[in-house]
Amino acid sequence: MAITCEDLLQYLSDYIDQELDEELTEVAQEHLATCHNCRVVLDSTQQTIFLFREHGPRQIPAQRRQRLFDQLQAAFLAKEPG
Ligand SMILES: [Zn+2]
Secondary structure, three states, X not given: OOOOHHHHHXXXXXXXXXXXXHHHHHHHHHHHHHOHHHHHHHHHHHHHXXXXXXXXXXXXXXXXXXXXXXXXXXXXXXXXXX
């Protein structure tokens, strides 16, 4: 089973939170192993989340986090049409 970059981005939030089921985690890892672009997105997303966590005891509010993912997704998809 192969997924597209767009699929990966949809799973990314859950992947980082380790809330994906085993099968999807494997699929996501498989994609990340072969897709440089998605690894870059994953890295910057994780760094942003870690920064937020370092500066406060609370997690990023869901709404703000969703916006972050939306921005990443928009930037990413703009770079890779199709
Ligand atoms: Zn990808």
